[in-house]
Amino acid sequence: MVFLILISHLLSSCDKKSAKTNSAEKELRFPNQNELLTKAYLPDKGPRDAAIEVILRRTDAAADEGWDSEVVSDAAHQRLEELLDPEASLPEILVQPLRPSDLQESYTDELLSVWRSGKGTSSTKLPLSQALTSLRAIYPSGTEDKLKLKTYNITPSKSPEGMFNTKIIYFASGKTAHGTAQQNARWHCSWRSGNPPELLGIKLIDYEEILPKQGGGLNFDDVTASVFKEAPSFQDQLMLGIDHWRSRLQGDFGIDVNGLQGISLGDANGDGLDDIYVCQQGGLPNKLYVRNLNGTLKDVSAESGVDWMELTRAVLFVDLDNDGDQDLALAQGWYWMLMENNGAGIFTKRTETKAPSNLHSLAAADYDLDGDLDLYFCGRNPARELNNSEGILGQPIPYHDANNGGANLLIRNDGNWHFSDATVECGLDVNNTRYSYACSWADFDLDGDSDLYVANDFGRNNLYLNRNGKFIDVAGSQGVEDMSAGMSITWGDYNNDGRPDPYISNMFSSAGNRITYQRKFRSGIEQEIEAFRRHARGNSLFANIGSGFTDVSENAAVTMARWAWGAKFVDLNNDGWEDIYVANGFITTEDTGDL
């Protein structure tokens, strides 16, 4: 066969005028070059699939005459909140004891103790009012200070008379003599339909309480204002959230409704103390604050040369040239930038390179063991010109297992401030476009080199095994694909067996849980439904057992961290066991009717 006419090729080689224009276009540098020509309306961060279902129910189906689990669930949830108001007049029903009598101390240290009961006690029922009084008895005031309920499951009852059941999570906390105590429980509530629905009974699924010891327990204080006391930019700039700027700054600067701006701790000025770099959205300067000897902060953003106005999501303090000071690597949306530290905290730009995708997190490691640090960038969204779908999100397809996102990058350090894209030659171009949010290096097989875990939104994650500087995605065979909406990855040895274990934060959506367990949720195959359920489950913890990984998330009780973003292993009580902190919440605005 022969090649025939090649019009486009020929024109670009023969029509000099247009060829010249094209190359000129390539050289231009706009913050959101790819976004200029397309939709202005869509936010950067997507809803999760299950959440989409919620909207569908509420916009379309709620108007339907049919049984709408979401409407019923809302009514029951609201009714339960009313009944749990200490002033409420309670129906005269009998329920299981809500604070079991067989509590066992399952954890204790200098600071606090944890008491648990696996089962609701016996079948001895007592009036609801009495059950609630004894539940609240741990607080000297007779009632909790804070209460939060989550309805995570709703099922129509088998009996036909308009009965249904809900499962809820109960979180209460309040002052005690030594500090704040907390109660966590799960209840199974049965209801009769009505307006409002009528509560028929409560069964306890599980219960635990956390009691502080004398001395105040494990406690954290918000000291933010005091450390920023002498840095006015905190009050002027950092005390205004994204929503303030969304209505003021031109969107093209790079306003990210999700507020995906990170922080980094590192020693910028070489005095041995960690300083903090705060990334900011486009149109606002990034901030560098150095730590004064007394623990407060000094704003040196401008004089250190790092007050970039372009959208920045994440930054690392890393010694890229092994000269003993901390240089900077920045993930700035469509660009990545490297800056050299002169040793005294003054930074000079060494490279600024266009990325093929919209960059989010980054992490450094010496993957090729040549003695200098290399960088891996997550490029969640594809570049606009490659993406003809609607909106900046693109459309993840299929949305529970999408592989049409932006490409991630491995940038190899070749020394003397030379860097090259080694993604393809190292085999990291495999499964590389899965809407990656976060990455973290760890030598999970303890063979002396750094392997890489990548947390992907909308689907499977990657675990790249490092074999002499070439990578193989072993997430499937190692059992850590964690098919759900991955937002972050942190490594820590939670069981102290010497092997690092990954904890991945995902979205826990009570709405998603409720809907995916509906009997006829989607007319799809069971396998697909299972994928949806898994998607809404929440965070995942995998135990590294040496020959692979075991999903221990549910037994370890670390799934329910709400709409989770950054998670981090950290031992907060110095007992030698890694705890976990999770930052969460999608979008809180002044609007009270949370979707």
Place this chain on the structure above:
Amino acid sequence: MSQSPENLSAALADIKASDRYKLGWKALTELIGQGRSFSGNESNCFFLNTRDGRFTDASAATGLSLYDDGRAVAVCDWDFDGSQDLWVSNRNAPRVRLLRNSSRGGDWLALRLSGTSSNKDAVGARVVLDLGDNRLRSKTVRAGDGFLAQSSKWLHFGLGNKATISSATVYWPGGKVEKISGLKMHQYHTLEQGKGQAVLWKPPAENLAIKTSQITFNESNDTTRTWLIGRIPLPRLEGIPDTGNSPKLINLWSESCAPCVAEISEWTKHEKKIREAGLDIVALNVGLLDENQRKTTPITFPFNSGKASPEILDVLDIFHRTFVELQQPLPIPTSFLLDKEGRVAAIYKGHVPLFTLLDDVALLSKPEIEARDAAVPFPGRWASDLFPPQAIRLAESFARAGNPSLRKRYLKDYLLRFESEETRLYLGRLLLDENNLEQAVRVFAGISATTENEADYHRSAGILLLKYNQIRPARNHLKAALSVYKDNPDFRFNLGIAEAGSGNLVESLNHFRACVRMKPTDAVAHFQLGNALQATGKGHDAVTHYRKSLQVRPGWMFPANNLAWLLSTHPDSELRNGEEAVKLITPIIKADGGKNHTTLSTLAAALAETGDFKGAIETTTRALHYAQSVGANDAGLRAALSNYRNGKAFRGK
């Protein structure tokens, strides 16, 4: 109330899953765009490791249940009190918080490594402590862990109660193992690779000025000023008087709105100052839309006044939504500041103070790069250029809002006043999509700034039409310019393409010949000439020009493939040379990855010509596989395959 999940499912099943998906995205993104809360008010979670393989949510009991929209978490011992503190970044205010751990719990020690043969930061190094309790405490130096976060490079070990360290080991990147001595409880240490000995490090002795403190939220203020970069004009609108070449403020107001009236009075009072600054004002009364308010007494406003038509309001609203991310309706008062070219420079929602207005008018005459600094609330360093004007984006917004004819009108008007090749191309394509060829060509032709003479116009139009695959009209335009451009080799080449594409092969031959005569080193022209010769049955001449093309551009796949094909399949045995064809095509296949069915089929033909039918069959089978995988027509390949199976080489016509 009927309870039938089946009905609901049936109803939903009618909508295709993919449509529901898109619908869901759209609904959700719109709601978020309007400022709705979604999975908000969620408290951060602290999971306490209870050492039995389980964790307990102890967020509330520890003061860590913050209701911010939390994002990144970074840890360090900020106050050097031996316990880990937390830095958290948020979507909303405060954008960062420091949460100080005021309890200590168990024993601890901290260690900071530095590499010598390993990277200086010791990233990837793992320290393992053995406390003699059949457990290992291990931590790795990381740069980037969690989400958008980097924690301190200090390795902080909690050790529980009364622990003794029976051994401490570093596993450096690459596998070197080093024992550490000299670690002390409740101390900070540094360790340099190869030294084996930890060195005590003392935190600063200064008293801390860190204390529990209340943050103060800034008061919210609905008055906003948005300065725009890449200015573009509003569409022509009836009801907005033309006030000539001076900056202009378009103000939306109503009598029932007190701040509006105050603003109008202020402008009336300071008329002189405003006129001196060169600003004209057009106050458009929104209230007049309401029939009941028609009887209102006319105000004595020294500038222009009128009523805001629904069209004006609609256009201003779309303009605002296109450039401001939060999708909320315009409040009253709202004002748009236009520069003397009529381009929107600023949008003010709420009352605009007179001094802001006058400062902004002064800013209009500054270069846009300076005005950019005034567009943002704080100074900083820019790495980027200015955004270009975004007329296309606004036009698209009009179309999306259901007004495609305004899109077209706006772009046409824009092009009458401003030069923008991108906008021309966009509008031209729009017109082409509507089959409005005549107008499309006029728009495209405007691309080259000088279209005074007809030949230029026809030449530009022809080239652009070629670009959009409108071959026949392209040919007609190019032919009309031939007499002027007959000595331009590139022009002749393009016309050759257009003639070939229109089926006039003989004509095309002449133009390609003319091109290679004027430009003998044009590999592309030789290649196309070769194609045209082959198509007109002049195989021998085709071979000559394919070879010339390859001489200029060795290894170029197109002429190499076509030449190899001719050498393998030409009916004239004098011309055929299977051996050479194999030599030609083999490196091409190596370079293209071996998955191109076209080059594979050429190799098969060449192999068959050398008598290697086994190889030809195998190669054709591969070609078929790849042809099918890209959905190409495989009839020719099948015909060739049956030839080879019968021990026959393939012959062209």
